[in-house]
Amino acid sequence: MVGRKREWATLVRRLKSAFRGTSCKFIVLLGAYGIGKSFTLEKLYSRFKQNEIEEFKGTLVVRTTITGAPIRAMDSEPKPKFGLDFVTRLFFNIGLDQLQQIAKKVKIDDVPNINQNIRIIFNKLKAGDEECFSILTGEVASARDIKSFGLKSGIKDSSTALRYLFDFQRILKASGYDNFLVMLDEFEYVISTLGEKKITHVLNTFKEVFDQFSLSEGREPGRMTKIVFLFASSPGGWERLIRLVKTSEKKTGGGGIAPFYDRINSLDFITLAPFSLEDTKELIKSRLDIHRANKPPDPFFPFTNESIELIHELGERVPRKILEYCDILLEEAAEQGLKRITAMDAKKILEKFRLYPQKARTSEGK
Amino acid sequence: MEIPIPAVKLKPDMILKILQIMVKHEDDSDIMRSQIVLSYRNKSSRIDEPSEKNILRAVTFPSLRKLGLIEGEGKEIKLTPNARNLLRVYKLRGMPGYKRKLSKLIYVTDKKNGQILHTLGDLKKKNGGIIPKDVFLSELKRKYKLKTEIDERILKDRMKRWFLYLFFVSFVNYANSNIQLNDVQVNACLKENLIKISKKKFVKTLIQEYNYLKNREKGLTYVPIPMLRDAVCKCFEKEGMMNEDFYEYLRSIERETKDYTILFSQPMLREEGGMFINERYFYYVSIYSKKGD
Numbered sequence A: 001m002v003g004r005k006r007e008w009a010t011l012v013r014r015l016k017s018a019f020r021g022t023s024c025k026f027i028v029l030l031g032a033y034g035i036g037k038s039f040t041l042e043k044l045y046s047r048f049k050q051n052e053i054e055e056f057k058g059t060l061v062v063r064t065t066i067t068g069a070p071i072r073a074m075d076s077e078p079k080p081k082f083g084l085d086f087v088t089r090l091f092f093n094i095g096l097d098q099l100q101q102i103a104k105k106v107k108i109d110d111v112p113n114i115n116q117n118i119r120i121i122f123n124k125l126k127a128g129d130e131e132c133f134s135i136l137t138g139e140v141a142s143a144r145d146i147k148s149f150g151l152k153s154g155i156k157d158s159s160t161a162l163r164y165l166f167d168f169q170r171i172l173k174a175s176g177y178d179n180f181l182v183m184l185d186e187f188e189y190v191i192s193t194l195g196e197k198k199i200t201h202v203l204n205t206f207k208e209v210f211d212q213f214s215l216s217e218g219r220e221p222g223r224m225t226k227i228v229f230l231f232a233s234s235p236g237g238w239e240r241l242i243r244l245v246k247t248s249e250k251k252t253g254g255g256g257i258a259p260f261y262d263r264i265n266s267l268d269f270i271t272l273a274p275f276s277l278e279d280t281k282e283l284i285k286s287r288l289d290i291h292r293a294n295k296p297p298d299p300f301f302p303f304t305n306e307s308i309e310l311i312h313e314l315g316e317r318v319p320r321k322i323l324e325y326c327d328i329l330l331e332e333a334a335e336q337g338l339k340r341i342t343a344m345d346a347k348k349i350l351e352k353f354r355l356y357p358q359k360a361r362t363s364e365g366k
Numbered sequence B: 001m002e003i004p005i006p007a008v009k010l011k012p013d014m015i016l017k018i019l020q021i022m023v024k025h026e027d028d029s030d031i032m033r034s035q036i037v038l039s040y041r042n043k044s045s046r047i048d049e050p051s052e053k054n055i056l057r058a059v060t061f062p063s064l065r066k067l068g069l070i071e072g073e074g075k076e077i078k079l080t081p082n083a084r085n086l087l088r089v090y091k092l093r094g095m096p097g098y099k100r101k102l103s104k105l106i107y108v109t110d111k112k113n114g115q116i117l118h119t120l121g122d123l124k125k126k127n128g129g130i131i132p133k134d135v136f137l138s139e140l141k142r143k144y145k146l147k148t149e150i151d152e153r154i155l156k157d158r159m160k161r162w163f164l165y166l167f168f169v170s171f172v173n174y175a176n177s178n179i180q181l182n183d184v185q186v187n188a189c190l191k192e193n194l195i196k197i198s199k200k201k202f203v204k205t206l207i208q209e210y211n212y213l214k215n216r217e218k219g220l221t222y223v224p225i226p227m228l229r230d231a232v233c234k235c236f237e238k239e240g241m242m243n244e245d246f247y248e249y250l251r252s253i254e255r256e257t258k259d260y261t262i263l264f265s266q267p268m269l270r271e272e273g274g275m276f277i278n279e280r281y282f283y284y285v286s287i288y289s290k291k292g293d
Helices: A005-020 A037-049 A082-094 A096-104 A116-126 A143-148 A158-174 A188-193 A196-219 A235-252 A258-262 A277-291 A305-314 A319-336 A343-352 B012-024 B029-043 B052-066 B081-112 B116-126 B133-143 B149-168 B183-192 B199-214 B225-235 B243-252
Strands: A025-030 A059-061 A179-185 A226-233 A269-271 B172-175 B178-181 B260-265 B275-277 B280-282 B284-289
Touching (some): A005 A025, A005 A037, A005 A269, A025 A037, A025 A235, A037 A179, A096 A158, A188 A235, A196 A235, A196 A258, A277 A305, A305 A343, B012 B029, B012 B052, B081 B116, B081 B149, B081 B225, B116 B133, B116 B178, B116 B183, B149 B172, B199 B243, B225 B243, B243 B275
Parallel strands (some): A025 A226
16 A cells, blocks of 8 residues: 555554454544545555455455445435444445355354344344344334344334344354454544434444453453454544533533543554655555556656656645646646656646636645 | 624724623623623613613624624533633733723734725825825725625715724724724834744744644644634633734645654635635645654
8 A cells, every 4th residue: 555654554553452452442543635545545445355365264255345445434315313324335245145155154043132132133144044134124114024034123212223243243243253453434524414412313323332342351251352443533533522522521520422532542542644755655656557558667757757746746635636636637738649757747737727826835846 | 795894793993892791701601691791781872672682692692703702502502712812912011002902802803804994094195194084984885896785875874883992992093074094003013013032942842732733632633723723722822822823824824744744634614714825715724743663
């Protein structure tokens, strides 16, 4: 992964520590828009799937079904019952195949202290019945349909949903998974679009999951898979969370959002830094390499060193903007038949698109 | 049509008193508000007493906000470094010093909103030193593309109020129906208020205060710009650093050196106290050291 050696090392280290530990974890990945949070989560997910890191084996990772990206913390239309929505989405994103594989590894009837309904569902999954997957994802809701599966009730509220999740953690443990990593991108939307009460409810849901594991470990050690949450957020979202924590502490003397926040270890924050010039060069080179048929002697061709410096400066050292400017310059250069993209060419093209500010400080002056 | 002249309803001679009340009762929003209302009513010449809502929400706070003297909403309203600077200068140098400091604030506010002084300067050159009021009004109507009677009424009202400020700090005088621009006063204000802090010293203080602020909460790397501004301006209180000085310095320093990289980030929602760089609005700053990494 271009330019993220230190952050990657820290992230892997914190995850390893979390997986070795005896309690759930909240890990936070912070970064400005376009700095590479989602990309980092994507890369992490793919490393898990490829079993590239020894300590990551035995960990279930949640993914969406379309792109393989981590699930968004917030859907575009927030559901009224967060716990219910969250758990059903988790099951949806784990997917039918994976759930069946998990079920096949376990003698479901031997897993102690789980709800009869979930026992029925997982036995059916084990037997190849795909339709009961829709109970877990919340797609089946009518009493008749639920009865047809031999169940007493479906997942109808947040409280039931969380019980299903906790029972699933027991089944997961029995199947050999010690850890369950849940990656939640764009966490700032939870903080910025909801009112304080709703935010408190959402965060307390996570806190409840966190605490349930500790409770279970206290009573029956080694019976539940541990969940590690990795939240990716913009600085604005996190700053707002801290302000809400302070406000809620004043109002409630320690209740509200504070208990969630208090469960995050100071070491479990990873911030993505802006790119250095070397990082920018590496990024541009790696992107050009993807599309080249043959590698030219100059790995940055058609850009010059000066035009790269200009892109680095104007892109504010943020990968998304750097790539955006590169794309524009390459397309326009092709249109204009330019053989090289010098700093002057870049300036003219970006001016045409009003992306070159009047008073920009650029490397041209150096 | 948007009329960019600042809508400041508060009379300039009331600013000092109100700032003194605010700093005295900073920790008690309710007392602060009641004292402001009392002070305002004592000075008001209206027969019917203005309401508390009118005094605070229609007159005082919007005017102070426009002048960059307060930030925040409701009980979170607080004085900015500009306000603290004014109070400090008044304490040390009395009304003359206070007015000189205020003049810079008014100059900067004028520059950002409407550029009345600039327009007066142009007209002065064109008209051989004399600026008839009606000529000035016509020029503003043309400049702001005003067409309706309502717009003209608003313009006159805003001008009348803003001119009280320009008059208060002696930027303008009246002679019959003509406006006199005191260039000398304007230039003196700029010269007097130049602060002498080296960029090196500014950067050192900036990084020092940033490091302190980011450690105030676990995991924080991004610090709100107004928070850092207040901390740095406090360090340079003796030199009289104001909000705008801080923003100018921050815009002018290198974003990347062999020792550090500075990243500005945008807010989720528009928040007060950030700054524009190349027409983009930023609210957070993060500084990454390259030493010992």
